[in-house]
Amino acid sequence: MDLNNKNLVEIITKVVIQKLQEEEKEVLIPIGISNRHLHICEEDLHILFGKGYKLTKFKDLKQPNQFAANECVTIKGPKGEFQKVRILGPLRNETQVEISLSDGFKLGVNPPIKESGKLEESKGIELIGPKGKVVKEKGVIAALRHIHMSTITANKLNLSDKDFVDVEISGIRKAILGNVLVRVDESFELEMHLDMDEANSCCIKNNDLVKIVENR
Numbered sequence: 001m002d003l004n005n006k007n008l009v010e011i012i013t014k015v016v017i018q019k020l021q022e023e024e025k026e027v028l029i030p031i032g033i034s035n036r037h038l039h040i041c042e043e044d045l046h047i048l049f050g051k052g053y054k055l056t057k058f059k060d061l062k063q064p065n066q067f068a069a070n071e072c073v074t075i076k077g078p079k080g081e082f083q084k085v086r087i088l089g090p091l092r093n094e095t096q097v098e099i100s101l102s103d104g105f106k107l108g109v110n111p112p113i114k115e116s117g118k119l120e121e122s123k124g125i126e127l128i129g130p131k132g133k134v135v136k137e138k139g140v141i142a143a144l145r146h147i148h149m150s151t152i153t154a155n156k157l158n159l160s161d162k163d164f165v166d167v168e169i170s171g172i173r174k175a176i177l178g179n180v181l182v183r184v185d186e187s188f189e190l191e192m193h194l195d196m197d198e199a200n201s202c203c204i205k206n207n208d209l210v211k212i213v214e215n216r
Contacts, residue, residue, distance in 0.1 A: 010062070013207045027157060028209040029147060029167070032062060032191045033199045037086050038073070038097040038127075044136075045091065048073055048129025055089045063148060064187045065090065074128040075099075079108030081128075097125055097140045100197040104142070111142040115181060143195060146181035147212075148188040157212065160184060166214040167192065173203045176213065 013030060046053055055069040072084040075097055082103065096119060104111050109123045123140040126133060147165070154160065161184035167177045180192070192210060199205070 009207070026211055027153060027190070028211055029149075029190055029192045031199070031204055031206060031208045031210060032193050033204075033206050034098065034143065034193055034195050035086075036075075036082060036097075036099045036103050036196075037068075037088050038075070038095065039089075039092045040087050041093060041095045042091050044095045044127065044134050045087075047132045047134050048127060050131045053131075055087060055091070057089070058086075061088070062189050062191050064189070071129075075107070076126040076128060077104075077107030077109040080106040082107070094119060095127070095134075095136060095139050097127075097136070098143045098195075099140060100195045101142055102197050109140055111140045113144055114141040115144045115146070116141075143193065144181050145177060145179070145192070145194050145198060146183055147190075147192045148183050148185075149190050150188050151184060151186045153190055154182070154184040165212045167210050168213045169202045169204055169208075169210050171203055171208075173201070175202050177202075 045055070049071065055071055058068045058070045060067050067089045069087040069089050071087045073087065074081055074083045075085050096116065099107070099109070099111055101111065107125070109125060111123050112121060114122065119138050119141065122138045124135070124137045125140045126135050149159070159165070159182050161182065163182040165180050165182060167180050169175045169177060177198070194204070
């Protein structure tokens with residue numbers, strides 16, 4: 001699918017979600033599936049790609065000001081490696097590598113399940129770029145499943161930032177996913193993020209719709 005068609009699908013999905021919410025008086029949340037990727041700090045970027053290097057945009061992501069970069073690196077653990085792991089921008093204060101638990105088996109790394117940015121007691125990894133290598137003592141996590149939502153949507157659902165909810169997934173592998181972190185900001189687009197393991201276990205794909213069934 002080319003980018004123009006993909007953008008059209010996203011626009012149509014957004015309109016459908018809004019219409020369903022108006023008719024059914026409930027909030028339906030589109031899924032976004034995350035493959036392995038990394039966020040990078042400026043210092044590590046310059047080591048891997050050269051002094052003064054800047055990320056170049058491949059495509060915008062759904063969340064405002066977030067983008068997939070053209071730049072990719074190799075991540076290497078004690079038992080194996082993955083090549084062409086994409087960097088997501090913009091730059092961050094600390095480098096963070098997000099993998100699935102299955103990825104960890106191949107790498108020989110046991111990533112803790114953590115909220116993005118919470119890197120205490122996370123695992124180390126080697127990053128290899130076209131101009132150099134970086135050995136990180138921490139930064140590897142399996143991302144805690146979470147929902148991005150605007151302040152307006154959060155108020156409608158009586159939710160606050162850092163709340164946890166249960167989410168129902170329908171279909172042939174119908175499931176209830178618990179311990180879903182809620183992230184609230186006035187700029188956020190409504191979207192639930194799962195990693196590849198979670199999505200495959202429930203036979204779910206990008207832009208499928210789920211709903212919150214319990215607030216805690």
